Amino acid sequence: MNHENETGGPHIIVLGNEKGGTGKSTTAMHLVVSLLREGFP
Numbered sequence: 001m002n003h004e005n006e007t008g009g010p011h012i013i014v015l016g017n018e019k020g021g022t023g024k025s026t027t028a029m030h031l032v033v034s035l036l037r038e039g040f041p
């Protein structure tokens with residue numbers, strides 16, 4: 001996996017929703033776990 005974007009900076013993934021309790025933190029946690037399992041960094 002390429003860990004830098006085309007400008008050499010970090011990727012920023014935004015998880016947004018107007019409403020609370022819609023799974024933003026849960027999704028963020030699953031993203032982190034899946035990236036770590038893929039070998040990130």
Ligand SMILES: Nc1ncnc2c1ncn2[C@@H]1O[C@H](COP(=O)(O)OP(=O)(O)O)[C@@H](O)[C@H]1O
Pocket residue numbers: 019020021022023024025026027
């Ligand atoms: N895909 C999903 N299916 C069912 N429940 C979910 C799902 N995603 C999150 N939840 C539950 O919804 C609640 C709020 O999730 P959370 O990630 O804390 O939301 P947010 O960060 O957007 O406020 C938690 O109890 C979480 O376990």
Ligand SMILES: [Mg+2]
Pocket residue numbers: 024025
């Ligand atoms: Mg949250």
